[in-house]
Amino acid sequence: MPVVLQWNFWITRNFSAFGEPGVDLYLSQGFGVAPALFVGGRYQLADKITFTLRLGYPTLALGVSFLL
Secondary structure, X not given: OEXXXXXXXXXXXXXEEEEEEEEEEEEOOOEEEEEEEEXXXXXXXXXXXXXXXXXXXXXXXXXXXXXX
């Protein structure tokens, strides 16, 4: 479970880039902590739909957000 802080940099009205430093908490034969560092971008497809790509250590993620 990553616990990170996110800094957003708005490039255009529809696109932002971000950085996320933090730690990754895990259970694998006991409790552990590892560093986590991510960079990514978010593109707003419509008023309430965004596409997000996050790359880093220890994972990568691709997703869609539906804003209420």
